[in-house]
Amino acid sequence: MRIGELARRSGVSERALRYYEEQGLLSPNRTPSGYRDFEESHVDTVRRIRSLLAAGLSTAIIAELLPCMVDTGEGLAPGCPELLPHLERERDRITASIDELTTARTLLTKVITTTPPVGAC
Template identity: 60%
Template sequence: MRIGELARRTGVSERALRYYEEQGLLTPQRRPSGYRAYADADVAVVRRIRILLGAGLNTAQILEILPCIVDEDGWLTPDCPELVDGLVRQRNRIDEAIGELKATRANLDTLIGAERRASR
């Protein structure tokens, strides 16, 4: 299938699909005309990429772990034991970021409360 068809089937823009190719996440065949030719299996690959991006991973991380991700009945499962440790580290970084954001929000709440008290 051509890039437009893959975009339609996955809901991902052609621009994003080209970016995934630039990052090495997709490797379509090239026709003699230069057009990209995607396999039906690429629909599932794009789905995995989108899920991993949604999990907070960047494309370099996805490139590294994509071969170790298995799609079982609609659930992504790590197939390489060492992958889980990296995912735990990523989750811990997200937890730290959430803690920092909550602290920032509490500071803003304090400032907002002080402003409201002062305007009374």
């Protein structure tokens, strides 16, 4: 499929899709006319890219990780054992990030639901 279809199906802009390719996250074939030709599997790949990007991983890390995610039909297996230490660090960083967000949410919820004393603000 060409870039337009992948953009519609993944909800990602064509601009971003070209950027992902530039960063080595996607490697579509090219038609003789120069148009990018994406595979069906790229739809899932783009979803993974968005998820990892949203979690704070760099495009460089994602580029290394993607080819190492072996789809076993059951789940994803680590195709590159040497990346595990790094991945565990990322996971811990995400966990810490979640904790901070949870703390902030709790604070905001408290402020939002607490009855203000007369005359406040």
